Amino acid sequence: MNPFLQRLRNACDATGSLVSIGLDPDQERMPIDVLDFNKEIIDATRDLVCTYKPNVAFYEALGMPGLEALRKTIEHIRDVAPQVIILGDAKRGDIASTNAAYAKALFDVWGFDAITVNGFAGGESLEPFFKYEEKGVFVWCRSSNPGSQEFQDLRVSANGQQPLFYEWMAERSMDWNTRGNVCLVVGATYPDQLGEVRARCPGMPMLIPAVGAQGGDLESSVKYGIDSEYPNIIINSSRSIIYAKPGRDDFAQAARTAAQNLRDKINRIVKEVGMEWP
Amino acid sequence: MNPFLQRLRNACDATGSLVSIGLDPDQERMPIDVLDFNKEIIDATRDLVCTYKPNVAFYEALGMPGLEALRKTIEHIRDVAPQVIILGDAKRGDIASTNAAYAKALFDVWGFDAITVNGFAGGESLEPFFKYEEKGVFVWCRSSNPGSQEFQDLRVSANGQQPLFYEWMAERSMDWNTRGNVCLVVGATYPDQLGEVRARCPGMPMLIPAVGAQGGDLESSVKYGIDSEYPNIIINSSRSIIYAKPGRDDFAQAARTAAQNLRDKINRIVKEVGMEWP
Numbered sequence: 001m002n003p004f005l006q007r008l009r010n011a012c013d014a015t016g017s018l019v020s021i022g023l024d025p026d027q028e029r030m031p032i033d034v035l036d037f038n039k040e041i042i043d044a045t046r047d048l049v050c051t052y053k054p055n056v057a058f059y060e061a062l063g064m065p066g067l068e069a070l071r072k073t074i075e076h077i078r079d080v081a082p083q084v085i086i087l088g089d090a091k092r093g094d095i096a097s098t099n100a101a102y103a104k105a106l107f108d109v110w111g112f113d114a115i116t117v118n119g120f121a122g123g124e125s126l127e128p129f130f131k132y133e134e135k136g137v138f139v140w141c142r143s144s145n146p147g148s149q150e151f152q153d154l155r156v157s158a159n160g161q162q163p164l165f166y167e168w169m170a171e172r173s174m175d176w177n178t179r180g181n182v183c184l185v186v187g188a189t190y191p192d193q194l195g196e197v198r199a200r201c202p203g204m205p206m207l208i209p210a211v212g213a214q215g216g217d218l219e220s221s222v223k224y225g226i227d228s229e230y231p232n233i234i235i236n237s238s239r240s241i242i243y244a245k246p247g248r249d250d251f252a253q254a255a256r257t258a259a260q261n262l263r264d265k266i267n268r269i270v271k272e273v274g275m276e277w278p
Numbered sequence: 279m280n281p282f283l284q285r286l287r288n289a290c291d292a293t294g295s296l297v298s299i300g301l302d303p304d305q306e307r308m309p310i311d312v313l314d315f316n317k318e319i320i321d322a323t324r325d326l327v328c329t330y331k332p333n334v335a336f337y338e339a340l341g342m343p344g345l346e347a348l349r350k351t352i353e354h355i356r357d358v359a360p361q362v363i364i365l366g367d368a369k370r371g372d373i374a375s376t377n378a379a380y381a382k383a384l385f386d387v388w389g390f391d392a393i394t395v396n397g398f399a400g401g402e403s404l405e406p407f408f409k410y411e412e413k414g415v416f417v418w419c420r421s422s423n424p425g426s427q428e429f430q431d432l433r434v435s436a437n438g439q440q441p442l443f444y445e446w447m448a449e450r451s452m453d454w455n456t457r458g459n460v461c462l463v464v465g466a467t468y469p470d471q472l473g474e475v476r477a478r479c480p481g482m483p484m485l486i487p488a489v490g491a492q493g494g495d496l497e498s499s500v501k502y503g504i505d506s507e508y509p510n511i512i513i514n515s516s517r518s519i520i521y522a523k524p525g526r527d528d529f530a531q532a533a534r535t536a537a538q539n540l541r542d543k544i545n546r547i548v549k550e551v552g553m554e555w556p
Contacts, residue, residue, distance in 0.1 A: 064349075094333075095421055101335035109340075122428030125425055143373055144373060147374075150402070152398070154434040154435065156434050
């Protein structure tokens with residue numbers, strides 16, 4: 001098994017959790033500074049999640065101090081939860097020579113275990129990411145936003161067939177996956193599409209964002225996203241966990257309760273659909 | 279006229295130049311540190327270009343010192359060439375709430391005049407960028423890399439027709455352009471496609487990368503990319519200008535000569551195709 005996939009699986013097994021917490025700072029909703037807030041959230045939830053997913057956009061928006069907070073957040077996760085996967089949500093994508101620079105930034109400088117990427121320029125452009133064999137590369141396949149259908153649901157002529165664009169992105173991702181470290185991002189807001197992607201991509205981990213604040217349905221996300229031999233789904237929730245309770249008091253405890261509830265709900269559904277896990 | 283388009287036009291008219299220089303640091307090819315190198319290049323070329331285009335990937339790959347060099351490079355351009363457009367080549371794209379954070383980072387924190395974006399998630403997702411009415415938003419339409427055709431040349435069913443994916447991206451960009459600040463990126467390596475995009479997008483500035491090291495043909499790029507009433511093309515060259523001469527001695531003078539030659543060649547072709555400019 002690819003070393004990244006093994007690490008991800010170990011993280012899921014060790015915590016009995018398919019939950020990812022999105023660490024997306026919003027200063028208006030944070031009662032204390034970003035780093036301290038993140039640390040409290042991490043300390044309160046580290047035994048309940050397989051993945052932390054900082055979205056780098058929200059740190060970049062805070063300028064250099066934001067990036068410094070991200071750096072120290074990553075350090076803190078390494079210190080207190082070394083088994084947890086740190087997924088840098090950055091949706092990077094450019095031509096190959098530029099992607100080589102992004103790969104260096106995200107994997108070597110930031111030290112993420114995995115990242116999200118944009119495949120618009122094709123598999124050849126993504127090769128510099130894939131080359132980092134021990135890192136996970138999550139290709140953005142179907143997004144969770146209201147306007148996602150504008151391009152992603154176009155019918156395309158490919159390979160003598162007429163798949164939708166996102167279905168073709170999924171099929172191509174399978175072809176690109178020569179090292180076993182290619183994964184996918186498929187939003188929870190469109191559960192049918194999750195099923196279409198899963199049918200095309202057995203064995204491939206899928207990050208499923210948009211459960212929670214964006215309104216994705218948990219039950220159908222698990223049901224349509226789950227794989228046959230191992231769950232291979234990571235269910236991400238950001239705002240509805242980290243901002244579960246406003247104000248300074250007990251916000252971390254509230255995040256813990258929200259994460260625990262999400263983990264347990266997911267695991268109940270996993271059992272209901274007939275898989276013995278964890 | 280949209281204030282960004284006016285600024286861009288002023289920058290072209292003031293310098294008689296459609297040249298953009300890509301400031302892409304490569305420490306192995308730089309005889310001195312990034313900031314000093316950039317400053318010398320800028321000081322030697324500032325009267326010859328309408329745009330400087332730092333590709334943020336190459337700064338991110340250098341960690342915090344790289345980002346600090348980018349910040350000071352931007353400051354230096356403001357000091358010595360206040361009329362020149364600073365285009366942050368970042369190819370950002372995510373769902374709208376995340377794009378709002380990227381827009382804040384790129385426009386408010388970094389202070390770019392314009393940026394490049396990725397439209398995979400549709401026009402709705404890009405609205406937070408477009409809302410910055412005085413900033414230019416360059417939608418990545420046709421990329422310059424060898425693998426670009428994998429998705430961008432797929433035939434799609436859209437609007438009762440069968441355009442190629444990149445053609446449809448161009449058409450949609452016209453629809454999104456309610457404020458007049460939407461522009462396009464179309465690689466020079468595929469001049470026919472440049473013509474297809476221009477036919478669909480009159481009046482829209484196009485950034486044309488990949489002249490130079492990537493081998494795009496200058497004559498056909500200008501010929502197919504040029505608009506009817508104003509050139510509306512920005513021809514970018516990175517490596518073949520800034521690394522025109524290896525070593526410490528006279529590298530900036532060599533960059534000046536390369537930029538001047540490119541400007542003059544472009545302007546000759548502009549005249550040859552019948553436009554009186556500059």
